[in-house]
Amino acid sequence: MIAEIIAAGSEMLTPFRQDTNSLYLTAELNDLGVSVAFKTIVGDNLAHLIGAARIALDRADIVLFSGGLGPTEDDLTREAAAAALDLRLSRDAEILTGMYKRFAARRMVMPPNNARQADVIDGAIILENKNGSAPGQYLDTTIPGPDGQLHRKIVILLPGPPKELKPMFDEACKPLLAASLPPRHLAKRMLRMALIPESQVDARTAPIYKEYADIETTILAGSAEIQLHFLSAKPSLEEAEARVNELTAKIELEMDDAIFSSHGESLEEVVLLMLGMRHLTLATAESCTGGLLAERLTAIAGSSRYFLGGAVVYSDALKTIFADVPPTTVADFGPVSSETASALAEGIRLRTGASLGISITGIAGPGPGAPGPDADKPVGLVYIGLADGQITQVKELNLMGDRERIRYWASQHALELIRRHLL
Amino acid sequence: MIAEIIAAGSEMLTPFRQDTNSLYLTAELNDLGVSVAFKTIVGDNLAHLIGAARIALDRADIVLFSGGLGPTEDDLTREAAAAALDLRLSRDAEILTGMYKRFAARRMVMPPNNARQADVIDGAIILENKNGSAPGQYLDTTIPGPDGQLHRKIVILLPGPPKELKPMFDEACKPLLAASLPPRHLAKRMLRMALIPESQVDARTAPIYKEYADIETTILAGSAEIQLHFLSAKPSLEEAEARVNELTAKIELEMDDAIFSSHGESLEEVVLLMLGMRHLTLATAESCTGGLLAERLTAIAGSSRYFLGGAVVYSDALKTIFADVPPTTVADFGPVSSETASALAEGIRLRTGASLGISITGIAGPGPGAPGPDADKPVGLVYIGLADGQITQVKELNLMGDRERIRYWASQHALELIRRHLL
Incomplete structure (x- = not known):
């Protein structure tokens, strides 16, 4: 069976917003053995929506709508799906009562427009929305095709906000779909x-x-x-x-x-896990990456047990102040040099008392290296130092791309160097 | 006039990849006064592509395809567009010669399949591709509609890779479109x-x-x-x-x-510009944000003139080692306290010799604060300190959301505090 996902909402036809629900829905449908063959994005326009719904019913077995289930005049998915199916909408008394109760509980009067959220396509199963007011709908039906034969179609209406759509699909919709499809x-x-x-x-x-x-x-x-x-x-x-x-x-x-x-963990997580297994701690001294490596490590909850912190040694003076790099090393070889990387890694390790010290220094661009020894060094030249108290290794890299890419790849190389050291 | 964008490529029907060209194309079309009414994503399947092309020609005035212009059997956009328009493809001798020459220049034999890239829809203008091998196509034509009348249609074929599509649209396609549309x-x-x-x-x-x-x-x-x-x-x-x-x-x-x-600059850029105008320098001491603030500042090229660097003081000991926070301050008030934030900002300023010192300390979650004075403090509690050598101000925040959001908002508050200080 093949599916089409229709995302309804004019905001997704601007340069600013994109349909993202379809990525989640595609993963879930693929798990059920269903391929997504088409995705359509359509605005809050009844004629456009009915047209898109008819086309989808013609070329797909399962049609999923996301969005357009709210209470405003722009929310037209219910009407469009019913019209394309040639079915009626009926106002569901139970949904309506629930809505009145929710408004009453907040001592508010329900605006009359909201009653539209209780309109259900004849024959559809209502999908409860635990995180919002718009219920979803699930219809398993047959409709005549252009060939005159009856064709089975599953039509699913889901709310647009991902925080409503995902739990609704997972809890209410997926079991219905799974029951209709061969077990897998x-x-x-x-x-x-x-x-x-x-x-x-x-x-x-x-x-x-x-x-x-x-x-x-x-x-x-x-x-x-x-x-x-x-x-x-x-x-x-x-x-x-x-x-x-x-x-x-x-x-x-x-x-x-x-x-x-081998089970999906990120490189940061793996490095922290390995440090934990070996009861080791880590400190960073970053020049060209400016804190990116530390930021990636500390993005992982619990990282404070193995990551002590470090220094962002952007200026030459801070390389000495925070990591005791001899000023002559920077002056003689340049801040972007194997010698400076090595001294930074050793210095930050000693200063912080960490088991491992890692350093990154390089030319991220777009401008060239500073005047002096670095003046003629190319953009993308990066040195990574790793000190463990016994030996200090330095890796020289020549990275391609823009500033953002060079910085990210440098941080990735640093993490990979630590991982391989800990293997 | 309304447009439809068709993105061709099976990878965009997986959970892993999304069409992003349409955001760029929508911005460009809007500038020309054209609204995008539909977006369709379709796989590398000739019947599906022809069907999608026919539907688009029926409901839109301008139909833009992205992707499917490569040399492989999966690249079917040329064939599909021609079939939907009921036009023939003819192999263009000039394109073909150019391709042979490019292969010859690299001392390679062109695979026969590549010749398909020289197939042009009858009547189409060829759009040069300066960044790849697949030329684009632009066709301004009339086709009979379901009403029996002739309708003007503009059909545009663009390559999928954004680095090819964007310059081609900008340099070759946009001028043609602009000439066909009312001046704006x-x-x-x-x-x-x-x-x-x-x-x-x-x-x-x-x-x-x-x-x-x-x-x-x-x-x-x-x-x-x-x-x-x-x-x-x-x-x-x-x-x-x-x-x-x-x-x-x-x-x-x-x-x-x-x-x-007021002209689109990012908050980081504005802060760096203001530091530059006032001939001031900045240093950071980050605990819960772990380098994120420094990373955001150093992502801007040229930041090294005003941003000296700083420390990631994730462990308590480093707060003293790098920013001279008295151990009693941390012990008495907790690492997440107004007193620690204040001492961190003052300490990092003095240590680095910067004009301004900014500090961030907080509980990013999901776990609670460390045992001791912070044990009962809530997730989302963040203190930001700013020292200028005369006064030190501390801002207390109670941020909502997950670890990533709390960290990002904390860094944003820090930048905004600096900006308002410099106003």
């Missing part, structure tokens, strides 16, 4: 790799995953990382899981320690 | 305000902007900020600009210093 048991896994070209991942893993035609494999290139998504659907959960585990075991063997996460 | 002169302005509720902005500004019915006003609530967008279209640029300036002057008078930017 899914196993999913995600493997993540940092700083490796997509082409290399594909070249090495395709010969393996192509032997598992029954497993849906998706390679996604994200921010300085590659994700491999695997999905297996089988008559039983055990079969599905066994099949995915068999494939991922082979991929993990091939890609070995390039894989930083 | 636009003036645009954006006013930005931080940390103010949308309802308050609307209540205060609506009585003003509603008197300018000829100006399109959009209120957008972003991350801890509100944006007011104004767009005026007039027969001459002078008229349009005069009209927008008249309205924005009134709004600026009403909202006064709540407006941090």
Whole structure:
């Protein structure tokens, strides 16, 4: 069965707002074995909405609407879906009573327009909205097609706000859909790799995953990382899981320690977990990334147990003030140098008392390095230092792209350097 | 005239990828006076694409395709558009020669499939692609409608990658479209305000902007900020600009210093500009935001002139090591206290030699404050300190939301505190 998602709302036809519900709905539908073949975005215009609904009923088996269920004159999804189906709307007494009660409880008079939210397409099941006032609707029906035959259609009306749509779909709608579709048991896994070209991942893993035609494999290139998504659907959960585990075991063997996460954790989370397992602490000294590495680590709840903090040593003076880098090192080799990176990592480790000190210094651009030793160094040149009290290693990088990309990739390289050190 | 944008590509029907070109195209079309009435996302399936193209030609005057112009078998937009228009594709000798030359220059043999990129819909103008191999196409034609009359249709084929689509639209396509449409002169302005509720902005500004019915006003609530967008279209640029300036002057008078930017600059940029104008420098001491404030400031190129750096004082010990906070202050009042925030701001200012020291300490959650004086303090409690060498002010905040939101709002409050101090 194929689905079409119709997002209703004029704001999604401006340069400022986008339909995002369809990403969530697509993931959920795929889990049920349903592909999304079309997505349509249409404004708050009855004729446009009826037209879009008719087209969707013609080309898809399941039509999901998001948005347009509110109480205002712009909320036209109920009317449009009913018109396209050639069915009537009837005002549901129970919904209406509930609405009057909610307004009364707040000592307010319900505006007459709100009663429209109680209009239900004949034959539809009402989907409770625990997080808002607009109920959803679910209709499993047959309609005559252009071929004169009757065709089964499932029509679903969901509210636009994601905080209302997601729980409603999950709790009320998904069980109804699942009951109408062949049973399916899914196993999913995600493997993540940092700083490796997509082409290399594909070249090495395709010969393996192509032997598992029954497993849906998706390679996604994200921010300085590659994700491999695997999905297996089988008559039983055990079969599905066994099949995915068999494939991922082979991929993990091939890609070995390039894989930083085999259950979806982020690189920051993995680094913090590894520090925790080894009872180690970390401190950062950042120049060109300006706090990005520390910010990524502290975005993870609980990071304070293993991440002590650090310094943003943007000016040369602060490299000395906070990490005891000898002024002569900066003067002789430049702030962007292997020597400075090394001194920063060692200095921040000693200053903070952390087990590991990591440093980043580089030229993020768009302007060139400062006058002096760095003047002729290229944009994208970055040094990362890692000190553990015994040895200090420095990695030289030549990164491509704009300021934002260079900074992000530098922070990713720093995390990956720590991870590989802790392996 | 109304437009429909069709994004072609199966990846946009997965849970992982979204059409983003349509936001850019919508902004550009709106500037030309064209509204987007429908957006359709369709996979790499010829029948689906032809169907979607026919529907779009039926309900829109301008149909823009993005994607599906590559050389692979999945690239079907040329074929689908031609079929829906009932026109033929002809292989263009000039494009083909150019392609052979490009391959030859790289000493490669062109795969036969690539020749498909030279297929042009009869009557279409070729749009040069300076950033890729797939040329675009522009066709201004008439087709018979369901009413038997001839209808003018403009059909535009653009490549999917944003780095190819945007310059092609801007340089090759927009001039053609502009020449086909009534002349229009636009003036645009954006006013930005931080940390103010949308309802308050609307209540205060609506009585003003509603008197300018000829100006399109959009209120957008972003991350801890509100944006007011104004767009005026007039027969001459002078008229349009005069009209927008008249309205924005009134709004600026009403909202006064709540407006941090009247030409679209970000809050970080404004703070750095103001520091520069006053020849001042800044340093940060961050606990709960963990480097986010420094990261936002250093994301701006050239920030190193006014931002020296700072410390991420995540552990209590680092508050003393890097900012000389007396250990008794932390012990007596807790790391999340007005006293600690004040000492951090003063300490980081003195340590770094900056003109201004700003500090952030708070409970970002989801867990509670550390044992001791902070144990019973609520998630979302944040203190921001600002020291200028003469006085130190501390602001107490009770922020709502999850860890990410609390951290971002705290950094926004810190920037806004600096801005208002510098006013």
